[in-house]
Amino acid sequence: NNRTKIKALLASAETGQEVIVMGWVRTFRNNQFIALNDGSTNHNLQVVIALGLVNDDTLKRLTTGTSIKVAGTVVPSLGKGQSVEVQATTLEILGDSDADKYPLQPKKHSLEFLREKAHLRFRTNTFGAIFRVRHALAFAVHQFFNSRGFVYLHTPIITASDAEGAGEMFRVTTLPMDGSAPKNDDGSINYGEDFFGKSTNLTVSGQLEGELGAMAFSDIYTFGPTFRAENSNTARHLAEFWMIEPEVAFNDLEDNMDLAEDFIQYLIKYVMDNNLEDLEFLDQRLAEEEKQKPQAERQEFGLLEKLRFVTDNKFERITYTEAIQILLDSPHYKKKKFKYDVSWGIDMQSEHERYLVEKHFKKPVIVTNYPAAIKAFYMRLNDGCEAGKQTVAAMDILAPGIGEIVGGSQREERLEKLEARMADMHIPAEEMSWYLDTRRFGSVPHAGFGLGFERMVLFVTGMTNIRDVIPFARTPKNCEF
Numbered sequence: 431n432n433r434t435k436i437k438a439l440l441a442s443a444e445t446g447q448e449v450i451v452m453g454w455v456r457t458f459r460n461n462q463f464i465a466l467n468d469g470s471t472n473h474n475l476q477v478v479i480a481l482g483l484v485n486d487d488t489l490k491r492l493t494t495g496t497s498i499k500v501a502g503t504v505v506p507s508l509g510k511g512q513s514v515e516v517q518a519t520t521l522e523i524l525g526d527s528d529a530d531k532y533p534l535q536p537k538k539h540s541l542e543f544l545r546e547k548a549h550l551r552f553r554t555n556t557f558g559a560i561f562r563v564r565h566a567l568a569f570a571v572h573q574f575f576n577s578r579g580f581v582y583l584h585t586p587i588i589t590a591s592d593a594e595g596a597g598e599m600f601r602v603t604t605l606p607m608d609g610s611a612p613k614n615d616d617g618s619i620n621y622g623e624d625f626f627g628k629s630t631n632l633t634v635s636g637q638l639e640g641e642l643g644a645m646a647f648s649d650i651y652t653f654g655p656t657f658r659a660e661n662s663n664t665a666r667h668l669a670e671f672w673m674i675e676p677e678v679a680f681n682d683l684e685d686n687m688d689l690a691e692d693f694i695q696y697l698i699k700y701v702m703d704n705n706l707e708d709l710e711f712l713d714q715r716l717a718e719e720e721k722q723k724p725q726a727e728r729q730e731f732g733l734l735e736k737l738r739f740v741t742d743n744k745f746e747r748i749t750y751t752e753a754i755q756i757l758l759d760s761p762h763y764k765k766k767k768f769k770y771d772v773s774w775g776i777d778m779q780s781e782h783e784r785y786l787v788e789k790h791f792k793k794p795v796i797v798t799n800y801p802a803a804i805k806a807f808y809m810r811l812n813d814g815c816e817a818g819k820q821t822v823a824a825m826d827i828l829a830p831g832i833g834e835i836v837g838g839s840q841r842e843e844r845l846e847k848l849e850a851r852m853a854d855m856h857i858p859a860e861e862m863s864w865y866l867d868t869r870r871f872g873s874v875p876h877a878g879f880g881l882g883f884e885r886m887v888l889f890v891t892g893m894t895n896i897r898d899v900i901p902f903a904r905t906p907k908n909c910e911f
């Protein structure tokens with residue numbers, strides 16, 4: 431068909447041009463003006479129907495949600511906020527939408543309500559803007575790495591490895607559903623080694639496979655779904671989320687931080703250059719939301735201001751030891767305002783991370799050199815640590831309003847040290863022989879990180895609940911589609 435998209439039409443159509451447009455009616459007023467949307471932009475196209483163009487029955491059917499096809503002429507518009515509109519010459523209803531039953535009204539709905547109606551929420555301005563921005567960010571991820579010569583490596587979703595060693599995995603089973611599965615003595619199902627004779631899970635991270643790629647291509651990245659069966663019902667955690675994991679041979683921790691900072695700034699600049707209209711809409715949405723809050727709780731900066739600030743300023747870089755000292759010295763700590771105590775060795779809680787970025791530095795912060803005891807087995811042990819204070823070459827990036835957005839490290843490339851650490855952590859070396867081969871044959875220093883894609887989308891859109899930035903959030907209540 432020779433449909434013109436509304437975004438293109440509003441941007442460049444010339445008066446007098448004949449066009450065909452299709453979309454969904456947002457509103458219909460005075461039996462004359464249709465606000466038509468096709469998802470290409472939040473701006474609706476005004477379609478004008480002259481008296482007598484369609485019969486009364488058709489006029490009644492033009493309600494919110496109805497899909498139509500219009501042929502007409504582009505004419506100058508007198509309405510405000512638009513330079514052109516379409517004077518219809520023919521109008522055809524493609525699909526009716528019963529106004530009494532259609533859940534979306536031509537008014538503002540709460541995010542909670544729209545989460546309940548998640549199957550229809552793409553049709554609202556807010557979710558239209560969010561998911562166009564999400565798309566642009568995904569595109570920019572590939573553009574960034576492609577321009578730097580990285581290879582996009584597809585890592586497996588079903589795997590026997592537990593990359594993070596955190597035990598938060600979804601098990602994959604091939605057991606029959608008909609009740610004939612092998613049973614334990616107590617009658618419960620014996621899952622045993624259930625993936626055709628192997629015990630497997632959904633991947634928590636593509637990193638270890640990514641390292642195999644980096645040891646051949648030098649620079650790789652993964653970008654795919656990852657799964658964590660963590661039972662944390664928070665606004666920052668999903669059971670199924672997307673992660674981008676670059677892995678680079680010959681990089682050390684410093685290089686790793688530079689790459690992560692460049693990457694985040696590139697992504698933000700990309701959407702500011704290509705999706706400004708949607709960002710302006712989201713900026714406005716956030717400003718209205720902030721107005722509802724008491725003065726003291728309002729954010730200091732608007733969304734666009736914040737994004738510009740982050741692309742124009744270097745991130746703060748501090749060690750874990752310095753971070754702990756800042757927390758201990760803070761008025762917040764002295765007034766006992768933290769729920770969780772602070773001391774060297776703790777796994778910082780989100781209240782601590784947010785204090786550092788939102789109250790102390792007021793910008794993104796990269797925290798390095800965490801205690802080995804709270805980090806994964808593959809991170810490189812730092813040499814020359816104080817007794818009892820062994821650290822690893824880890825880095826987390828903390829972002830205002832989000833907390834941890836990136837987790838990464840330089841990897842332990844020394845075979846004996848890695849084997850000793852794995853033995854300490856009871857990680858069976860025989861099953862990880864494929865991984866250890868990277869250290870046996872041509873081992874090199876290397877580093878990488880993981881950016882949580884939804885946390886990045888949260889940051890860029892100014893949304894606050896992670897369920898609102900993934901098209902189909904996996905929560906116990908939302909898994910039908």
Ligand code: 4AD
Binds near residue numbers: 637658835837839883
């Ligand atoms: O810090 P994490 O667990 O690091 C890794 O998985 C490493 N293998 C990455 C690497 O070095 N290649 O996770 C990385 C990021 C976090 O910083 C966070 O942004 C995001 O993934 N993330 C989640 N996002 C949404 N829901 C969850 N349940 C998440 N868990 C982690």
Ligand code: MG
Binds near residue numbers: 834836837
């Ligand atoms: Mg982490």
